[in-house]
Amino acid sequence: MRAAVLAGLLAALPAAAQTMSIEDYEPKSTLVVPEHSVTRAKYPFIDVHNHQNIGMSSEDLDRLVKSMDALNMRVMVNLSGTSGAPLANGVRTAERYPGRLLVFANLDFSGIDEPGWGGRAVAQLEADVKAGAKGLKIFKNFGMTVKDAKGERVHVDDPRLDPVFEKCAELKIPVLIHTAEPASFFEPQDRFNERWLELKQFPRRARPPDQYPPWETLIGEQHRLFAHHPGTIFIDAHLGWLGGNLARLGKLLDERPNVYTEIGAVLAELGRQPRFAREWFIRHQDRVLFGKDIWEPSEYWVYFRVLETGDEYFDYYRKRHAFWKMYGLELPDDVLRKLYYKNALRILPSIDASAFPK
Numbered sequence: 001m002r003a004a005v006l007a008g009l010l011a012a013l014p015a016a017a018q019t020m021s022i023e024d025y026e027p028k029s030t031l032v033v034p035e036h037s038v039t040r041a042k043y044p045f046i047d048v049h050n051h052q053n054i055g056m057s058s059e060d061l062d063r064l065v066k067s068m069d070a071l072n073m074r075v076m077v078n079l080s081g082t083s084g085a086p087l088a089n090g091v092r093t094a095e096r097y098p099g100r101l102l103v104f105a106n107l108d109f110s111g112i113d114e115p116g117w118g119g120r121a122v123a124q125l126e127a128d129v130k131a132g133a134k135g136l137k138i139f140k141n142f143g144m145t146v147k148d149a150k151g152e153r154v155h156v157d158d159p160r161l162d163p164v165f166e167k168c169a170e171l172k173i174p175v176l177i178h179t180a181e182p183a184s185f186f187e188p189q190d191r192f193n194e195r196w197l198e199l200k201q202f203p204r205r206a207r208p209p210d211q212y213p214p215w216e217t218l219i220g221e222q223h224r225l226f227a228h229h230p231g232t233i234f235i236d237a238h239l240g241w242l243g244g245n246l247a248r249l250g251k252l253l254d255e256r257p258n259v260y261t262e263i264g265a266v267l268a269e270l271g272r273q274p275r276f277a278r279e280w281f282i283r284h285q286d287r288v289l290f291g292k293d294i295w296e297p298s299e300y301w302v303y304f305r306v307l308e309t310g311d312e313y314f315d316y317y318r319k320r321h322a323f324w325k326m327y328g329l330e331l332p333d334d335v336l337r338k339l340y341y342k343n344a345l346r347i348l349p350s351i352d353a354s355a356f357p358k
Contacts, residue, residue: 023201026319033312038304042333044074044356045340046348048176049237049264049291052078054090054103065097067297074341074355077102077348079137079176083128091132099352104176105133107164113148118163125164129171134350136168138177143218144207153213156221157228169231174260174347177225178237180218181207183244187215198320215241226256233347235289236261243269246280253287260347263303263339264291268316271306271326278329285335289344307331307339 052064068076078094081087081103094101105128111117125136143156154160156179168175180186184195186207193199199206207215219241226234236259242249243266253259263270270277281288292300299317310330316322331339341356 022197029313029325031313035314036305036309036311037301038308039301040070041072041300041304041340042308043337043340044072045290046075046077046344046351047073047292048077048235048289048344048348049262049293050076050078050295051080051293052076052101052295054078054080054082054086056090056093058093058096061093061096061101065100068100071297071300073300075100075102075344075351077104077135077176079104079106081105081128081133081137083108083124087128087133088131099355102134102348102350103132104135104137105129106137106139107142109142109146109154112146112154112160113150118160121161122163122167125167126171129173133173134348135174135176136164138175138179140178140181142177143179143221144212156218157225162228165225165229165232168233169229172233172349174233174235176235176237176262177222179222180215180241181205182241183215185215186212197323201320223252223256226252226259230256230258232258234259235347237291238262238264238293239266239269241266246273246277250280250284253284260287260289260343262289262291264293265321267303267306268322268324268326270329271316272322272324274327274329278331281329281331281335281339285338286343288339290339290341302326307336 053060056064064076068074078090078101081090083105087103087105091103094103105125107121108124125133142154144153146154148154165175182195184193185199185205186209187193189196189199189206222236222240226236236252239246239261240249240252242252243263249261253261290303292303302315302317305311305314306326306328308331309328311328313325313327316324316326337357345351345353345356
């Protein structure tokens with residue numbers, strides 16, 4: 001009986017409604033509230049989390065810098081620096097615009113269990129820094145899919161990498177480390193998973209337990225790494241995937257003075273908790289950096305709007321990351337300046353501070 005009633009109700013719907021799926025549903029809000037379009041940051045800023053082709057041409061660099069200028073981005077950190085000759089060539093290309101594009105080196109984990117790997121990795125890092133690298137980027141494959149010759153997963157706090165992190169402390173270069181992914185990707189794909197729609201549309205993003213370690217295992221390894229190398233400056237990428245639990249992230253920052261974080265690709269978490277996020281930014285204003293991740297200039301506008309305005313109930317720039325609306329944090333000017341450039345200047349001393357307001 002119930003099935004028959006439901007079938008009757010569905011049949012009464014317009015044809016478009018009968019065929020529409022949840023993926024198609026994009027309701028337009030009828031709410032009318034003040035709007036402030038912000039296409040240029042209030043202060044010049046440093047993006048510490050970006051990815052560009054290290055082998056870009058001079059013409060590509062010209063276009064990139066023009067787009068940076070339009071956003072008021074003074075410095076971009078290219079985390080995809082690779083190593084060796086490609087890195088050195090990329091640094092030379094960037095010298096066309098001195099101080100505008102910094103490059104971070106990357107590690108090659110092949111042969112990690114061979115005798116002398118640590119020494120070779122350190123020597124290559126030293127060479128890359130001499131060639132112009134300003135930091136080290138650790139990608140998310142480390143901890144999840146990097147394996148040794150025995151087929152064993154290389155843990156984030158694997159002691160074989162200790163010489164590398166100690167060398168970073170000696171060279172006074174930061175390590176921007178991406179560990180794990182959103183916790184929802186590791187959880188069952190059921191009706192309780194708030195990233196269910198994204199995982200349905202992009203099933204390869206799921207991290208099932210028969211193929212990947214648990215999220216808490218990865219995060220625990222990362223936090224032990226921070227504790228084991230107190231002299232090394234770490235930038236915990238993507239708010240350490242704790243944007244949905246800022247209290248826990250704040251506790252980490254309180255306990256580990258060598259750890260910073262950045263907001264790349266996690267704006268959706270901040271924009272849905274504006275009051276608490278604003279308080280959190282004020283409390284931890286000396287430890288958070290600006291980052292974006294994927295290079296798409298118009299998406300920065302949503303970052304600016306969330307950080308600078310008090311606007312309510314506006315769209316995130318991608319449906320797949322958030323089906324909820326954004327709210328502005330309206331951060332105080334002194335907090336904005338630290339987020340946009342002052343904190344980065346402190347851990348990237350090669351940047352010309354005279355290019356920024358006092």
